Amino acid sequence: MKLHTLAPALALLLFVGCDPIPATAPQPHPAMGAVDPGAGAEAPAVTAAPPLFGIGGGEDDPLTHVWFEAPAGMVAARVQVAVDRVAPVGLNFFALQVNFDNGTWAHGGLQDLDGPDGTRRRVANWGGLVDRGGGTADYDEEDDRADLERIQNAPEGEHVAPYAWGTDVVYELSVERGEQVTLPPGTYRLIPGRPEVPIDHARTLWQWRFTARPVDGGGAAYVAVLYDTAAAIQGFVVWNESGYGSTSEMQHTRWWAPAYREPGADADATPSKWGRF
Structure with missing residues (x-):
């Protein structure tokens, strides 16, 4: 696991392969997975400008993470990305x-992964955890009952779902706050494989919706929702991740149009600057 250090003082951790899900409690929204690109929002404008930056093999700077300067208290963040090259083995x-x-x-993002018998599979992923300092601590020091009071991930089949995204296609990735909802008492699971936890009281949390959709409006979108007591985003970053036989040099992505929205704003704003780490 990598520690994501966001200038000036935010720490973020990658979340791969261990996505928390509820076990048996009912969900207050329909399962989404991959849906029509028009569902819930207008398709983003088609990108024609040169990319703002690239990440991966062939870039002068080998760093694989980019932070954006934006105010705390955001209710949405978005960016556009095209994956030019993936490693033929391991994690992308x-x-x-x-x-x-x-x-x-x-x-939330796009994954290209090892499949059975040497095949590859493409999926989308949206999930999170409690920050306990980064590294492996966020996983090793989970407190299921306490953590469920702050975050509730999407159900299985939505938090990670098959998604036939294409190479050299521009996608918009967005995170947006939805309504404040009440999850009923029930039995929940923080992460697959963890013990089921009975919750004897209702929990009030915000919907946080992740969407990956083709910028040109063609093809399906992936949409997933997690629930969190957080009312706002403090910062956002983008990155490439490799591992399990792949390397960053085997990958390359192009990125455009980072944007965020503040509460009550009628339109998105553009970060004042960005940097690599």
Whole structure:
């Protein structure tokens, strides 16, 4: 696991392969997975400008993470990305990550992974955890009952779902706050494989919706929702991740149009600057 250090003082951790899900409690929204690109929002404008930056093999700077300068208290963040090249083995993960205002974080993005018998599979992922300092601590020091009071991930089949995203296609990745909802008492699971936890009281949390959609409006979108007591985003970053036989030099992505929205604003704003780390 990598520690994501966001200038000036935010720490974010990658979340790969261990996505928390509820066990048996009912969900207050329909399962989404991959949906029509028009569902819930207008398709983003088609990108024609040169990319703002690239990440991966062939770039002068080998750093694989980019932070954006933006105010705390955001209710949405978005960016556009095209994956030019993936490693033929191991993990490929290209994501937008947000740090919430209550000590939790989440990331959403496109993955190309090892499949059975040497095949490859493409999926999308949206999930998060409580920040306990980064590294492996966020996983090793989980407190299921306490953590469920702050964050509730999407159900299985939505938090990670098959998504046939294409190479050299521009996608918008977005995280947006929805309504404040009440989850009923029930039995929940923080992460697959963890013990089921009975919750004997209702929990009031905000919906945080992640969407990956083709900028040109063609093809399906991936949409997933997690729930968090956080009312706002404190910062956001984007990154490439490799591992399990892949390297950053095997990958390359191009990125455009980072944007955020503040509460009550009628339109998105553009970060004042960005930097690599």
